[in-house]
Amino acid sequence: MELSPDMLWSGVLTVAIAACGWIIKSIYVEQQRLQVLLNRTREEMAKEYVTKTDSSAVLNQIVARFDRIEEKIDRLVEAKR
Numbered sequence: 001m002e003l004s005p006d007m008l009w010s011g012v013l014t015v016a017i018a019a020c021g022w023i024i025k026s027i028y029v030e031q032q033r034l035q036v037l038l039n040r041t042r043e044e045m046a047k048e049y050v051t052k053t054d055s056s057a058v059l060n061q062i063v064a065r066f067d068r069i070e071e072k073i074d075r076l077v078e079a080k081r
Contacts, residue, residue: 050058
């Protein structure tokens with residue numbers, strides 16, 4: 001059986017398309033894996049870290065309580081004078 005140029009070309013194209021398909025599949029699988037890891041990271045970040053707005057709200061509550069304590073101390077000092 002003699003290899004004709006058409007058969008050789010068909011073989012080369014088949015191998016090239018198969019290689020491209022395998023590379024594309026590998027890239028897709030890796031992208032899916034990275035997406036899962038990113039989602040897990042976002043979930044863990046939400047569990048352990050506070051957002052800027054939450055932090056500001058808590059800080060405002062603390063400042064308000066210190067202001068009330070300061071007012072009470074001022075009233076006690078004025079009452080002792």
